[in-house]
Amino acid sequence: MTPTEPGTGPDEVTVRPAVPGDAGAIAAVHLRARRAAPMPEPAHPDSTLAPFLATRIGADQVWVAQAGERVVGYARHTATWLDDLYVDPSAARQGIGSLLLDVVKDRLADGFCLWVFASNTPARAFYARHGLVELEETDGSANEERAPDVRLAWPGREPLRFLRGLVDEVDEELGDLLARRAALTRAIQPLKTDRTRDPAREREVAERVARRAPALGADRLVPVVDAIITASLDAAASNR
Numbered sequence: 001m002t003p004t005e006p007g008t009g010p011d012e013v014t015v016r017p018a019v020p021g022d023a024g025a026i027a028a029v030h031l032r033a034r035r036a037a038p039m040p041e042p043a044h045p046d047s048t049l050a051p052f053l054a055t056r057i058g059a060d061q062v063w064v065a066q067a068g069e070r071v072v073g074y075a076r077h078t079a080t081w082l083d084d085l086y087v088d089p090s091a092a093r094q095g096i097g098s099l100l101l102d103v104v105k106d107r108l109a110d111g112f113c114l115w116v117f118a119s120n121t122p123a124r125a126f127y128a129r130h131g132l133v134e135l136e137e138t139d140g141s142a143n144e145e146r147a148p149d150v151r152l153a154w155p156g157r158e159p160l161r162f163l164r165g166l167v168d169e170v171d172e173e174l175g176d177l178l179a180r181r182a183a184l185t186r187a188i189q190p191l192k193t194d195r196t197r198d199p200a201r202e203r204e205v206a207e208r209v210a211r212r213a214p215a216l217g218a219d220r221l222v223p224v225v226d227a228i229i230t231a232s233l234d235a236a237a238s239n240r
């Protein structure tokens with residue numbers, strides 16, 4: 001199928017920017033597609049979606065796939081995130097998702113990220129086929145549905161640069177966390193009569209960290225925790 005070529009008959013699919021009047025149609029596609037996929041129930045009532053999407057048309061970039069007069073899919077993105085990509089189940093497997101994804105890749109040529117529910121294996125396979133890479137998997141505690149999800153990235157035309165940019169963002173968060181942790185280590189020290197290191201306590205720390213980072217595991221994290229605590233104690237001693 002060559003959906004963007006003119007003159008391909010009644011099934012010709014075109015992609016155009018959304019207009020405010022599209023909110024109802026794209027909300028309907030979203031809800032149908034979502035319920036046809038292995039995804040958790042939406043966190044908000046169905047009736048709130050069209051008004052929400054109406055506020056996003058204009059604020060975000062929203063692209064509508066249309067077959068004749070019928071809205072069959074849409075994509076919504078910011079400068080760095082793909083927030084939505086849904087195809088009506090009745091128009092599935094016709095290349096419409098790929099068409100929308102190609103529009104987003106063109107617009108965000110330096111790369112972008114998106115979240116997919118871990119349970120949504122068809123979507124994960126679709127994105128893998130289209131060159132997206134899976135990054136971290138969460139336990140879902142940070143999303144509204146409380147369902148495990150996976151962060152994906154399309155690393156764009158300079159993948160190394162894009163992924164290093166993501167590393168830089170994480171390192172900034174890590175720096176904030178290390179500063180908070182070092183301040184606590186420092187606050188504890190004057191309360192202790194015996195300041196020898198406590199290996200059992202440090203092992204517990206490594207195990208707690210490992211529960212949030214199972215891919216690393218406690219044994220690999222023991223030396224990391226040791227280095228952090230050594231640096232924190234050293235800074236505390238030199239700043240006294």
Ligand SMILES: O=C(O)C(=O)C[C@]1(C(=O)O)C=C[C@@H](O)C=C1
Binds near residue numbers: 188196198199
């Ligand atoms: O909990 C303590 O006793 C601390 O001194 C804090 C801390 C840490 O930074 O977590 C530092 C050194 C100890 O060996 C164990 C833990």
